[in-house]
Amino acid sequence: MKYRSLFLKIFFCFWLAAAAMIGALNLMLWFSFAQDPNPERRRGALGEALNLYAESAVQVYDSEGPQDFEQYVNRSLKEAGTEIELFDGDGKSLTTPTAAEAASVAAEIKGTQQHISHVTALGRITWGRPVVAPSGRVYIFVTRLRQPYVFRGLPPLGIALSILAAGVISYLLALYLTSPVKKLKSVVQSFAEGNLEARVAPELGSRHDELADLGREFDHMAERIAALISSQKRLLADISHELRSPLARLTVALELARKSTTGKGEAALDRIEMESERVNALVGQLLALTRLESGAERVPPQMIGLEELLEEIIDDANYEAKPLHKEVKVLQLAPCRVRGSSELLRSGIENVIRNAIRYTAEGTAIEVSLTTRLDKAILTVRDHGPGVPESELQHIFEPFYRVGEARERSSGGVGLGLSIADRTVKLHGGCIRAENVNGGLLITIGLPLSVAPTVVQHAPERMPVA
Amino acid sequence: MVSVLLIDDDTELSKLLEEYLQSEQFELHAAHDGPGGLEKALANHYSAVILDVMLPGMSGLDVLKQLRQKSSVPVLMLTARGSELDRILGLELGADDYLAKPFNPRELVARLRAILRRASTGGTSTASQPVHLAGVDLHPDSRSVTCNGKPVALTGAEFDLLYSFLRSPGKIISREDLTQAALGRPMSPMDRSIDVHVSNLRRKLGPYDGEQERIKAIRGSGYVYLLPGEQQ
Numbered sequence: 102m103k104y105r106s107l108f109l110k111i112f113f114c115f116w117l118a119a120a121a122m123i124g125a126l127n128l129m130l131w132f133s134f135a136q137d138p139n140p141e142r143r144r145g146a147l148g149e150a151l152n153l154y155a156e157s158a159v160q161v162y163d164s165e166g167p168q169d170f171e172q173y174v175n176r177s178l179k180e181a182g183t184e185i186e187l188f189d190g191d192g193k194s195l196t197t198p199t200a201a202e203a204a205s206v207a208a209e210i211k212g213t214q215q216h217i218s219h220v221t222a223l224g225r226i227t228w229g230r231p232v233v234a235p236s237g238r239v240y241i242f243v244t245r246l247r248q249p250y251v252f253r254g255l256p257p258l259g260i261a262l263s264i265l266a267a268g269v270i271s272y273l274l275a276l277y278l279t280s281p282v283k284k285l286k287s288v289v290q291s292f293a294e295g296n297l298e299a300r301v302a303p304e305l306g307s308r309h310d311e312l313a314d315l316g317r318e319f320d321h322m323a324e325r326i327a328a329l330i331s332s333q334k335r336l337l338a339d340i341s342h343e344l345r346s347p348l349a350r351l352t353v354a355l356e357l358a359r360k361s362t363t364g365k366g367e368a369a370l371d372r373i374e375m376e377s378e379r380v381n382a383l384v385g386q387l388l389a390l391t392r393l394e395s396g397a398e399r400v401p402p403q404m405i406g407l408e409e410l411l412e413e414i415i416d417d418a419n420y421e422a423k424p425l426h427k428e429v430k431v432l433q434l435a436p437c438r439v440r441g442s443s444e445l446l447r448s449g450i451e452n453v454i455r456n457a458i459r460y461t462a463e464g465t466a467i468e469v470s471l472t473t474r475l476d477k478a479i480l481t482v483r484d485h486g487p488g489v490p491e492s493e494l495q496h497i498f499e500p501f502y503r504v505g506e507a508r509e510r511s512s513g514g515v516g517l518g519l520s521i522a523d524r525t526v527k528l529h530g531g532c533i534r535a536e537n538v539n540g541g542l543l544i545t546i547g548l549p550l551s552v553a554p555t556v557v558q559h560a561p562e563r564m565p566v567a
Numbered sequence: 568m569v570s571v572l573l574i575d576d577d578t579e580l581s582k583l584l585e586e587y588l589q590s591e592q593f594e595l596h597a598a599h600d601g602p603g604g605l606e607k608a609l610a611n612h613y614s615a616v617i618l619d620v621m622l623p624g625m626s627g628l629d630v631l632k633q634l635r636q637k638s639s640v641p642v643l644m645l646t647a648r649g650s651e652l653d654r655i656l657g658l659e660l661g662a663d664d665y666l667a668k669p670f671n672p673r674e675l676v677a678r679l680r681a682i683l684r685r686a687s688t689g690g691t692s693t694a695s696q697p698v699h700l701a702g703v704d705l706h707p708d709s710r711s712v713t714c715n716g717k718p719v720a721l722t723g724a725e726f727d728l729l730y731s732f733l734r735s736p737g738k739i740i741s742r743e744d745l746t747q748a749a750l751g752r753p754m755s756p757m758d759r760s761i762d763v764h765v766s767n768l769r770r771k772l773g774p775y776d777g778e779q780e781r782i783k784a785i786r787g788s789g790y791v792y793l794l795p796g797e798q799q
Contacts, residue, residue: 388647
């Protein structure tokens with residue numbers, strides 16, 4: 102929307118400026134003419150000049166003959182567009198005929214004393230008058246010339262059209278200026294969403310202005326960030342893999358040690374086993390998280406019945422919760438179809454429910470419900486545990502974030518479960534949120550439904566009874 | 568002594584396992600890369616193969632694919648924990664069971680014994696009468712299956728799964744019982760292997776003519792093998 106408003110700003114500013122200039126110019130012209138007391142004066146001056154010229158030209162013809170007249174006219178007047186024709190008193194052409202209008206003007210003048218001036222639509226004037234030569238012969242002088250152009254401002258329609266044209270130009274200009282900003286924005290957005298391959302350069306084409314420079318600078322920055330992130334992720338994955346091999350050897354060596362140990366040593370070995378299990382779980386979760394964050398996991402376009410998946414997860418979770426005197430209860434289970442990977446979603450949701458089992462008080466139940474709201478499947482998991490301090494709620498999806506030392510230690514968690522859930526849900530285009538409710542933590546997961554749930558209402562009524 | 572082949576690039580782990588398995592009456596042979604392991608597995612008669620998915624030279628999944636073209640030796644796969652995809656692909660390609668690495672060697676021995684027990688007894692202790700049911704013929708002696716007259720290539724686990732289904736068609740069998748029957752071990756929490764095996768079996772047999780599925784999942788209970796026209 103920012104781009105839109107920048108576009109509109111530039112567009113309207115330019116248009117307004119252009120329209121104001123057109124208006125001011127027209128106003129100025131209008132005023133200068135309004136102050137001219139006698140606009141016809143100019144035409145009067147032209148008439149004066151033509152009168153003089155007609156008399157002298159007729160005199161030349163009358164006294165020197167047609168050839169000299171031709172010469173005189175050629176020499177002095179025959180500039181582009183000005184034609185002169187001479188008729189005798191009866192309206193008979195004496196010179197090379199020019200236009201039909203000249204003849205018709207001559208015919209009009211014939212036998213009268215009037216001066217005639219016709220103006221055609223194209224701005225040509227045909228002007229004629231009878232001239233009495235010093236010899237007493239009567240001639241009719243006709244000339245066709247361009248009306249001297251006087252700009253008196255545009256008519257209202259012209260003003261409207263020019264403002265419209267200014268609008269089109271402003272629009273194109275604003276588009277030209279803001280389109281790279283728009284492209285830049287979409288690339289930056291895609292980069293921010295995790296597409297580390299996003300670059301501006303191919304979008305800019307052959308531009309070489311400041312905006313193109315900005316784009317290139319962004320590309321440099323993106324290059325560096327992408328390199329940093331990928332090396333960090335690779336490092337994390339390598340470390341995880343490299344930790345696995347010694348762990349695998351450790352567990353085998355441990356069992357070998359067990360075979361030759363009796364009595365006191367057993368307890369120490371049990372402890373070693375438990376701790377190596379912890380490291381093992383941590384490495385596993387780290388790897389899962391790294392995979393989710395590195396984009397190595399692609400969401401397949403698989404249809405999943407979320408309610409079936411959830412039932413399976415809850416079955417398994419109860420298996421774990423029962424020995425701890427805890428329980429997972431289902432409050433609501435609406436059929437929901439979502440698109441994605443059932444394995445990833447399973448581990449994501451499992452992590453949320455396991456987290457709830459870990460923190461809920463002994464003897465209480467975790468309440469799970471799955472409903473649909475608009476185009477989303479809403480999964481809520483509520484525990485009856487200590488909750489999380491309000492100020493720390495937004496951080497609990499960060500890897501290794503610890504909500505108070507004591508809580509973490511007694512729970513035995515490694516602090517990655519909710520991060521995995523968060524990344525999984527986001528990978529599926531959903532959102533995850535945590536809030537404190539009366540005596541417990543409520544985690545809400547929203548996932549986009551792939552098909553709107555078909556609401557079957559009173560199905561038996563519609564079906565004819567066979 | 569039972570001879571088992573381990574294909575894993577970690578030589579130190581191989582040595583430790585060799586020592587450990589020796590005490591459990593297994594004779595462990597080791598190969599440290601894909602092509603070498605495949606060659607060894609095809610050249611010798613091992614009772615079982617333990618195959619790591621991550622191998623230099625050739626991925627464990629490729630080894631499994633090629634091995635399955637020529638041999639039906641029981642395969643136990645070692646997968647990286649957290650990599651669900653490897654596990655599913657492995658089971659789909661015909662591995663008999665899997666174990667996430669790092670694993671407890673006691674668990675490894677238990678799984679190995681389960682696989683071997685099943686392989687040696689054919690998963691059944693009763694008289695091996697062929698079963699004919701709704702187009703499917705199962706011969707326990709030769710461990711072969713035909714569906715509508717066409718032979719169907721099943722892995723050991725899938726065969727035992729189908730045998731369990733055919734012995735009680737139309738009845739719900741719990742996932743625990745199916746795991747015990749097909750994999751020879753009790754089901755562990757968060758264990759989805761049986762679902763992968765069932766979906767493989769379902770895919771290999773195909774639906775009945777009327778697009779009706781042969782094997783239906785019953786939520787929270789298990790699976791049921793349906794007869795044609797039966798709507799559970």
